[in-house]
Amino acid sequence: MLNDSITILEQIISIVLGLFSTYIIFYFMSSLKRNLYYKKYVYVFGYIAFTVVIILAGTFCGQFAGFLINIVAAVIAGHFLYNNKKIYIFYYGIFIVLLGCFQIVVSYLFNILCQQFNINFYSVNTFIITNSVVIQLANLSAARLGIVFYRRKKLEMITTVQLLNFLVLPVFSMFYSTTLLMYIQTYMSLEDIILIIVNIISIIALNVYITNVFEAVSNNNKLKNELMLYDEQAKMQYEYYNNLESKYKSSRKIIHDIKNHMQTIEELYEQRENEEAKNYAEDMYKMFDRFVQKYYTSNRVLNIIINDKLSKAEQFNINMNCKIGDVDLDFIKDIDLTTVFSNLLDNAIDGAKNASEDKSIFLKVDRFNDFIVINLSNRADREPIKVKENFKSTKKNHKGLGLENVRMTLNKYEGNMRIDYKDKVFKVNIVIPVS
Structure with missing residues (x-):
């Protein structure tokens, strides 16, 4: 009964991790610059189809072949659902490659930690499932950081608090999941199976939710910044046109008196007051310059x-x-x-x-x-x-x-x-x- 329970647990968690893995890839592709937008059901269908392809490739193909299929599937999904520019084929492909390299590093580190702290599991399959959970949680953090650097924000701009936001929840989730799956070696009932599955799904859902919250907060801050700029732009335009109107009103007064000014200059020349006439004309030019919008x-x-x-x-x-x-x-x-x-x-x-x-x-x-x-x-x-x-x-x-x-x-x-x-x-x- 215990072996059957663990087999069921492994199968269900594998499906959940497959869906989570697809979410991470789709999250990354949707966060890059897009030029394609379809109705939601198209993305739901693409999400399910992509997940099925990845799960089947992982089940029936070797590691290398499965990895290549993963790259091709990601490129196709990104190209037809998010951005069809050729350069993004490279972005989608390199993301999967980097993610694969990152998974190898995380898996290696997890193995070392298990050896150092004498962490044991009921079976090799249980260890593999735990390792997969840890890897996918790490992948989500890596994808979020990847988006930050893709958008070219300087590392110095990421404060300590923001960096903790990236790491605290995933690290806690990894620790919690590992501890939870360690204890299935002691006793397993149907109720335990259900509770473990609910806990794993809850941890994954919480990470997804927090990721969306951070994304929403980031977008909100971006919109606030844009609104401030629009407000500044509107203020400048208002002052610009208000200044134009003010100068127009003042210039009308000058134009109204232009005849008197011309007569004064003529009289000065007639009286041989050439220097005074010249100074008077220069003063008029300066006065006119004040009403000209550059x-x-x-x-x-x-x-x-x-x-x-x-x-x-x-x-x-x-x-x-x-x-x-x-x-x-x-x-x-x-x-x-x-x-x-x-x-x-x-x-x-x-x-x-x-x-x-x-x-x-x-x-x-x-x-x-x-x-x-x-x-x-x-x-x-x-x-x-x-x-x-x-x-x-x-x-x-x-x-x-x-x-x-x-x-x-x-x-x-x-x-x-x-x-x-x-x-x-x-x-x-x-x-x-x-x-």
Whole structure:
């Protein structure tokens, strides 16, 4: 009876682990960039079909053949259900290969731990099942970390608390599952079988649930960040057009008095007051310049951002020189343009406003071959703090996330950013390939 119970337990857990293994692979593929979206039943069918193929391959094929089938099945599922770009065939395939290598390492470490701590199991099959549970729980954590690195978040950005969130539950689950399956050697009844199966399924379900919770929290934080950027963008646009309206009203008053101004200049010339007439005309030109909204680029959003930051720079007596070439930035989303240029110019203004001399900012955007090149430099008396390869803000209670947000945004367009500080000048150089 005991042997039959263990056989039933092993078969049921094998099926559960097969479903869990498929979930991990589908979770990874769905978390990458997608260009295919179907109704839910299509993914349910694909999930079941993929699981059946993997279970059959594991049952009737050797390890190597089963592994190859796993790779092919994952590539087919990913290509037809998530993203049909050719490069993603490589991503899906390499993920399965890396996952296979990771499983070998985890299995080896688990064997060593069992030997070191004298952990024994009722049978070899029970050990294999326990090993499989540990491997799949480790795979889920590896897949989550893989997604983090795929999205190119720097390791430094993962705090200790976040790292514990990745590891605490899986490690506890491995320990709990191992302990639970160790004690089936003592006594097994039908009730024990049911309880063990329920416990194993509950542990797996809890890991899946927590993974989805973390994903939801991450997406929520991303949406909050985007909403803040949209709010900043809307505020800049409002101030931009409000400023335009204000200047338009003021210019109407000037135009109304233009006849009087012209008559005054004519009278000064008639009276041979040439120098006064010239000065009066120059004063009029300066007055007209105040009502002209500067035009830097055909990109509406970038033009608004530069005008907004120029107005802010003038408040601190900063000379801001902008040269925007004939570049097409339409392939970059408005929200991403806001992230890049707002953060860069805000940092430049913060640095230049405290400069003892030559409070200046220089921005140049142009195209060089198949690349958009952005050069920004500003005076900064205070040298920024450099941690490893990253510069951190010197402002109190400021974590320097602005440049990191810029870097993460550039990654979406395969862009690169280089930062340098020398001779009291802070320089940022950005290169973005034209898509």
